[in-house]
Amino acid sequence: MVESRHRGAIAIVDSLGSLVLGIGAVGVEIFPRSAIKPLQALLLIESGAADRFDIIPEEIALACASHTAEPRHVSLVERWLTKIGCSAADLECGAEPPRTPESFRDMLREGRKPTPLHNNCSGKHAGFLTVAKHLGVSTRGYIEFGHPVQQYLRKILSEVFETDLERAPRGTDGCGIPVLAARLDRLAHGMARLADPSRELSKRQAAMVRIGKAMAAHPFLVAGSGRFTTVLTEVTKDRVFMKGGAEGVFCAALPQQKLGIAIKIDDGAGSAAEVAMGAMLRRFGTISEAEAANLAGVLEPKVFNWARAAVGQIRPAEDLKS
Numbered sequence: 001m002v003e004s005r006h007r008g009a010i011a012i013v014d015s016l017g018s019l020v021l022g023i024g025a026v027g028v029e030i031f032p033r034s035a036i037k038p039l040q041a042l043l044l045i046e047s048g049a050a051d052r053f054d055i056i057p058e059e060i061a062l063a064c065a066s067h068t069a070e071p072r073h074v075s076l077v078e079r080w081l082t083k084i085g086c087s088a089a090d091l092e093c094g095a096e097p098p099r100t101p102e103s104f105r106d107m108l109r110e111g112r113k114p115t116p117l118h119n120n121c122s123g124k125h126a127g128f129l130t131v132a133k134h135l136g137v138s139t140r141g142y143i144e145f146g147h148p149v150q151q152y153l154r155k156i157l158s159e160v161f162e163t164d165l166e167r168a169p170r171g172t173d174g175c176g177i178p179v180l181a182a183r184l185d186r187l188a189h190g191m192a193r194l195a196d197p198s199r200e201l202s203k204r205q206a207a208m209v210r211i212g213k214a215m216a217a218h219p220f221l222v223a224g225s226g227r228f229t230t231v232l233t234e235v236t237k238d239r240v241f242m243k244g245g246a247e248g249v250f251c252a253a254l255p256q257q258k259l260g261i262a263i264k265i266d267d268g269a270g271s272a273a274e275v276a277m278g279a280m281l282r283r284f285g286t287i288s289e290a291e292a293a294n295l296a297g298v299l300e301p302k303v304f305n306w307a308r309a310a311v312g313q314i315r316p317a318e319d320l321k322s
Contacts, residue, residue, distance in 0.1 A: 003312070006272035008248060008265035010280065010320075013188035015196035015258045017162075022185070023320075029181040030264045031171060033245030037064045037124055038211050038253070039160055039190050043153045044127040045207035049134035053084050060214035061221040062123025064243060068224025069098035069118035076221070077122045084133050086126075091116035092143045093125045093175040100225060121175035123221075128177075143176040150178060160193060161186040174246060184262045187251055191260030194241060195253035212255065215241045228274045231298050232281070240286050248273045254286050271314055275300065279316035 009024030019026065041063040044050050050060070059080050067073040081087055096119040098104045107114065116122060125142075128149050132139045137148045144150065157180070158165045165180045173179040193200065197208035215222055219233035222243070229242055242252035248265030250273040261280055265272045278299035281287045292299060303312035 006269045011185040011188040015192040026185045035245030035249040035251040049131045057214040061218035063127035065123045065222045066120045093119040145178045160190040187262035188260040191253040196258035279320040
């Protein structure tokens, strides 16, 4: 018996902006949340801040990340902040406990408290601070809608999504920055441009290539141990650049097919968004059937009770597989 059904929408768009596959209400505006961090990272590179401060691929990956605050994540963000003359005190994302039980237990055992470095968005915020330093503007309030860093970011995203984000509905993301609504098919087109940046102006093209390479080379930094994104990227390498977000949003760029994918699950279930993304990667040949067989536990995960007995499974509806 099916206990729960998670409904939503999927838009798959090519780099020319044509809808290749639409399931559900693909023209409805959604809050993209952290699923567009790879496109937000364009600001770090296009502004010139990345070159000025010698930002390395690992740091670009962290700018795209929703990480689990494992020791390597935290130490790399801390080193990055030191490089630009900042510290954890300059991060305005708030403190958050590590997202892995092991790291959280180690913190409690050692009597340490979470800091903003442990926030899953600390890499993105380190990127914003880097841009503020480069532009010579105040680092305080860099998360505010009217701050020059956020204004610059809106300009870039408006161009990528071909949407006037100045007029878009907005809220506040979990890490404190403005979250701006855009249509699901526009998000997919933005990811398709990341997949195939050949038509972009040279500066943006170069930035998109750097972001894709960083994400493919450092999947652990983009997510963390055992995460859906980490496991799949370790297998697919540069065949897909993917990023999930809160409330059931998931985006991906498929360079070989020159496609972008954007998914929104209506009830916000992240596990459903992952399963839907896995089904799309299989459907469009990004994951081979042999790879899919080895990834079965990730693509269609089992549900375990507290006794660690398998009591169910999350799987895509049949129409997602055809």
